[in-house]
Amino acid sequence: MWKDKRLIELLDIQHPIIQAPMAGASTPQMAAASANAGCLGSLGCAMMSVETYQETYAKTRALTNGALNMNFFCHDEPTIDEKKVKQIKQVMAPFYQELEIENMPDAVPTHFPFGNDLADAVLRTNPNIVSFHFGLPEQSIVEALKDKGILILCSATTVQEAKDLEAKGVDAIIAQGWEAGGHHGFYLKDKSAGIGTMALVPQIVDAVKAPVIAAGGIADGRGIAACLALGAAGVQIGTAFLTCEESSVPQVHQQSLMQSDGSNTSLTKVFSGRPARGIQNRYIQEMERFEDSLPDFPLMNTLTGPLRKESAASHSPDFIAQWSGQAVGLNRKTNVGDLIESLVEETKSVLDKLV
């Protein structure tokens, strides 16, 4: 049914749909079910050590022979600013008291920037595809991955980033729009340009030769058809997978997703130190005035860890990072296989009615 076969042929998949890698939410079961349904299954590996990555990859590969995408973050190593850390710990101390958590952790990184160790592990495991967020790793690593035949995808949030990625040799560009849930992948500037998917995709399509994958605000067949109309070769969908059985996000997060009409998300740095879109809650409201004085990404993620865990355990949304895109009002309670079948059928139905 897909007239544009660029992405299908490049990634060796049946449908031009990528299940978004979502560190902390995607699971081997989710990625394998996506791959088994003919899409690209992805794992968010940004918080994984080399050992965890290898185990998780093996576990996923055991569940599918399909195409798998391993996703990594390419942020800078954080500088640990002791003064900033001390100040924000003071601000956060009352939350720890309230939740009766005794010790606040040290500000050490949880997310590992993609370097030689992880690159070696990727070369050993040899996934079909790797995708990067916050730019690319060193060019020598990019070349090593390409030499091995591993395809490389990376997020762009502006025309300038898309051109930069193409020049560095990526195989396809993920045009991540303002609507997207979770971390926004801008990297050439220190602030999001905030360009919505409707405006971003055609401008990037015009600027590069590589296939463009639309991401942000896509949650059903209408969104998929719309992005194909904009010139995208395919789509990446995240939030719609969060309320699937295979998702690992807490029940209370899933409830917030099912109740949202898309108007209560915001882009916030307060969970990790970098802007990410999630459903507003008490923690965001109380912390947003400190947005400009937070320690570097991902140190805040370490400091919020025990709060997020305890909040989830007690079924409270107050301190959870409830990542969500803006099309969350279209979410359904389902499983990955059924979701993908519906997405494909809906797209076909929309396209048939259009012409």
Next chain:
Amino acid sequence: MWKDKRLIELLDIQHPIIQAPMAGASTPQMAAASANAGCLGSLGCAMMSVETYQETYAKTRALTNGALNMNFFCHDEPTIDEKKVKQIKQVMAPFYQELEIENMPDAVPTHFPFGNDLADAVLRTNPNIVSFHFGLPEQSIVEALKDKGILILCSATTVQEAKDLEAKGVDAIIAQGWEAGGHHGFYLKDKSAGIGTMALVPQIVDAVKAPVIAAGGIADGRGIAACLALGAAGVQIGTAFLTCEESSVPQVHQQSLMQSDGSNTSLTKVFSGRPARGIQNRYIQEMERFEDSLPDFPLMNTLTGPLRKESAASHSPDFIAQWSGQAVGLNRKTNVGDLIESLVEETKSVLDKLV
């Protein structure tokens, strides 16, 4: 060629495309050329007195027999907070000195909220359609317009606003996404929910029975086809008309539009007191730290008026309100008739290739 005929039949037009009303940028020539090309031609009347409105309507009507849409703002009457006015005048005084403008005007409103006087003028002139921004006027006025057979459109930026407008009897809902240039029409909350067009349109389509018109980030046939895929009955396009011959925006503003890749716009209150999207310039940069202490809309518009005028006259972008949506990278130097012909042909071509 249009399979979905809801908007075409409702508005009695040939193409489901609305040339956006843009106060200060749309002209009788622009609206008439749009109507003569089979679209809905619009005039932004938010800064017009009753007399100016009547003259402008007559001038436009003399140029076309097609469908015309008169657009008004439904903001609250401003409270003049003398302290805020005094403070912001002090902040702005150096700009007046620099541009050698002697007197800063008093903080009196330039935009007239739609009330009985304008309603009477509209009933007398009897345009085919009126559209509103920042919500609707009093229900008695809505009823009087409907009794006269005038169709009513209004902007919604959330599902909640769309449902509110439908309950109050509007004939079609303009789903205005985050990408849109100029003033954002949210009205039920005091802050934009910031929902992108890709996410907003299908969620509003699911929530209301009235036809939905997509707006924000649409600038070519790809965007039009995409919005039809999302379930919109038509589109409203603004920025693409700003670089047409019929546009009244300054040359320097048009140059900024033609040079942008969509990454340098922001939503700012500093020109009028309400958030509007425009291309960043020196005035925005220097004033954004005062965003939370500005006098009510539209008092700031009065205070910035002489700066904007002088800046335009000296071909400087520094103090101009360079309204622009995020798809501005797709803009072309053309005229309204040619633009609409291209939009229609492109849409047909995109739809033909999709299936």
